[in-house]
Amino acid sequence: xxxxxxxxxxxxxxxxxxxxxxxxxxxxxxxxxxxxxxxxxxxxxxxxxxxxxxxxxxxxxxxxxxxxxxxxxxxxxxxxxxxxxxxxxxxxxxxxxxxxxxxxxxxxxxxxxxxxxxxxxxxxxxxxxxxxxxxxxxxxxxxxxxxxxxxxxxxxxxxxxxxxxxxxxxxxxxx
Ligand code: AR6
Numbered sequence: 001x002x003x004x005x006x007x008x009x010x011x012x013x014x015x016x017x018x019x020x021x022x023x024x025x026x027x028x029x030x031x032x033x034x035x036x037x038x039x040x041x042x043x044x045x046x047x048x049x050x051x052x053x054x055x056x057x058x059x060x061x062x063x064x065x066x067x068x069x070x071x072x073x074x075x076x077x078x079x080x081x082x083x084x085x086x087x088x089x090x091x092x093x094x095x096x097x098x099x100x101x102x103x104x105x106x107x108x109x110x111x112x113x114x115x116x117x118x119x120x121x122x123x124x125x126x127x128x129x130x131x132x133x134x135x136x137x138x139x140x141x142x143x144x145x146x147x148x149x150x151x152x153x154x155x156x157x158x159x160x161x162x163x164x165x166x167x168x169x170x171x172x173x174x175x
Contacts, residue, residue, distance in 0.1 A: 001158075002171060004143070007150055010159040012167050016044035018160060019079045021118030022072070024109050026126045027085040029064030031057055031071075037124045041083055045076030049083055067094070068104035072112045082116050084109045088127030091134070099141055102127055106145035114153045122158045125166060135166060136173035143174045 001011045015023050015037060026037045031053040033042045042049055052073035057064070065071060070086040086109050089101040105126050113121045123142065127133035146157050161167040 002167070004174070005147070005150075007155065008143070008146060008157050008159075010161065010167060010170060012162070012164050013160050014040065014162075015122055015124050015160040016040050016078055018122040018158065020120040020122045020156075020158065021080060022082040022084050022109075022113040022116065022121045023075060023078065023080045024070075024121065024123045024126070025083050025085045026088055026124050026129065026131075027065070029066065029087050031061070031065055031085055034130075036129045041078075045074075045078045045083065048074050048076040053085065068101040068108065070105065070108035070112045072116050080122075082113065082118065084112045084121070086126060088131050088133065091127060091132040098133070099137075102133065102138060102141045103145040106142055107149055110146070110149045110153055110155055110157075114155060119154060120156045120158070122160050124160055124162075125170070128166075135169045139170040139173040142170075 025041045056071050065087050067087045067089050070084050072082045072084050075083045086105040088105050089098045128135045128138050
């Protein structure tokens with residue numbers, strides 16, 4: 001575990017195993033699951049998560065969750081209490097707005113976690129898998145957004161990377 005500031009940490013691991021109040025899911029607008037972190041979270045948490053997502057689609061977002069937005073559901077069988085689902089930007093499809101949309105994901109996730117009463121949250125590297133966001137660029141946006149949010153929220157944040165090389169890219173980009 002690397003400590004980046006008094007309340008910000010980074011590590012290598014599987015986010016589905018984090019013992020925090022909220023784990024963030026890098027979802028898509030359908031909220032109906034997918035590959036990557038999304039697939040891992042639905043597998044680890046079980047069907048209660050998909051059920052809650054269906055209810056959110058039906059009642060609040062019939063057209064899908066917009067990019068940059070976030071919603072909270074149960075974490076099912078995982079150690080966490082909540083999953084905060086967010087939709088990162090597809091790199092290359094948003095031009096100059098990509099950075100702003102990615103920052104919005106981090107901001108909205110922390111806001112949703114705080115609203116749920118959480119004091120701890122774990123983030124995957126949103127948009128840096130299938131959605132193609134360059135990892136070093138995404139790292140700078142992630143850290144900058146979280147630092148700004150922590151001025152207003154009592155929250156402990158952990159960035160969880162899937163591989164040692166991803167953690168290395170993050171620490172190099174942000175140091
Ligand atoms: N724990 C932590 N990090 C992980 C894990 C895990 N278990 N699994 C993958 N990663 P991605 P995106 C890392 O593709 O780019 C899905 O199909 C991975 O190495 O999961 O936002 C959704 O349904 C990468 O660095 O999310 C959407 O359709 C990072 O998590 C779409 O992919 C994010 O990769 C979202 O794409």
